[in-house]
Amino acid sequence: MKEFFGLLKKGSRSALWASIINAVLAVIKGITFFITGNVAMFAELMHSIGDSANQLFVFIGSALSKKAPTDRFPGGFARLVNLVLLGAVLIVGILAYETIVKGIHHIMEPPGSGSWFWLNISVLGIAVVLESFVLFKAMKEITGDLGKDIKGFSIVTESFKNVGDAKPATKLVFLEDLVATVGALIAMIAIVIGTYTPFIQAEGYASVIIGLMLFYVVGRIFLDNAAGILGVSDEDMEKKIGDLVFEEPDIKDIRTLMVIREGDELHVELKVELDPNKTVGEADKIRDNIEKKILNEKGVTEVIIESDVDDHVQSWNNPKTSK
The missing domain is CATH 3.30.70.1350 (Cation efflux protein, cytoplasmic domain)
Incomplete structure (x- = not known):
């Protein structure tokens, strides 16, 4: 047990931060959804649950991958993080499917105009701020690995340029929180449109878009880590x-x-x-x-x-x- 906790100190910090923040957001969004019944909020709830669970697994996997080789596993445990990430994307895939189904149902049978507008907008605004914080930490981790003193807005541009070379755990956090930040903004726009225009299906379309973005993350992470397990050349x-x-x-x-x-x-x-x-x-x-x-x-x-x-x-x- 002492060795396990020692290894946890070597885990991906961006993944740990992301897991904690997304767990908090999942609780807030869950309460808001049960109060308002807003389908865009449901999509964001599924997103936060998936991200929190994923990034917790990623944190543990990245820590255990630092375990020293043993007699039984002389090659070490470096590829364990790739295996954990393959399992993690299954969770995101299931939640992405549920998000799309819920959105299609809303489009086909849109409910009447909802209330609680400011509650929904406020919660999603908080989500954008917190997800952006985690995204920026992932960006700093990516640029920090370049061995250069990068500051200011260059952190953003350089992280996008070099995300392909990022560590597997950092890349997943970056992609998931990029989608989460953009998804929260899309949900906010959809709620505004659904509230103040006759286009009440907007929230359903937002849910479908968020689900499709999640599927993109699933595909990208799956391909990268399948290659990692096989042993990809650099x-x-x-x-x-x-x-x-x-x-x-x-x-x-x-x-x-x-x-x-x-x-x-x-x-x-x-x-x-x-x-x-x-x-x-x-x-x-x-x-x-x-x-x-x-x-x-x-x-x-x-x-x-x-x-x-x-x-x-x-x-x-x-x-x-x-x-």
């Missing part, structure tokens, strides 16, 4: 490490280079070609220098390097010779 990091290896003047060629992403971790397997006149001791020193450089890269936890003599057949594009 092509951008392969190119970066390839250029890094060729900074060593004694490297003649790279025969093979693989960078496999497992959860938040990167595993590097590399085979380089050296001058045949190099001694064993010199070759070991070259490999040690390369290993230190690669381990300094963000997310790299394991490096396996083999070496062989130069076969004079270029296998990898050498940036020094291509200039």
Whole structure:
């Protein structure tokens, strides 16, 4: 139990914050829905329940994935976070389906104009503020992983540019809270339209739109984490490490280079070609220098390097010779 709580300290903080805030929002939205019966509020209630449960699982999964390898699992637990996220998206998928069904029912059989306008608007306004807070924390986590001092509005623009390279847990929080913030705004607009115009089906359409956005998150997260479980290669990091290896003047060629992403971790397997006149001791020193450089890269936890003599057949594009 002590080890478990120790691992929880290493979990994704953005996921923990998101889970707590969405749980609070789910309670507030649930009370509001039972008072008002507003279908747009129901969609937002389903969204907050799904997000809270999801992000709690993500927090626990991201923490447990940091567990050290054991005799039974010598490969470690890095891919556990991908497995947890695959389970988490099932919850979102079910709630997205319920949200769409409720919205279609509202469109087909719209009730009379509802009351409690200001209560609905106030609750959704609070939701926008709190979801935006969590979204911004996820943005800061994404930009923080870039290793640059990014401040101000650049945090927003850079997070959108680099969300594809974010950690699995952070990416899920980012996508879910982006959809949640936009969804709350759509629900507010729909309530205004349904209250002050004859278009009373607006709230039903809003519910359907929110449900479809949730399905987008399901698809995106499912594909990313299915690839993560299989062990997806990181092509951008392969190119970066390839250029890094060729900074060593004694490297003649790279025969093979693989960078496999497992959860938040990167595993590097590399085979380089050296001058045949190099001694064993010199070759070991070259490999040690390369290993230190690669381990300094963000997310790299394991490096396996083999070496062989130069076969004079270029296998990898050498940036020094291509200039």
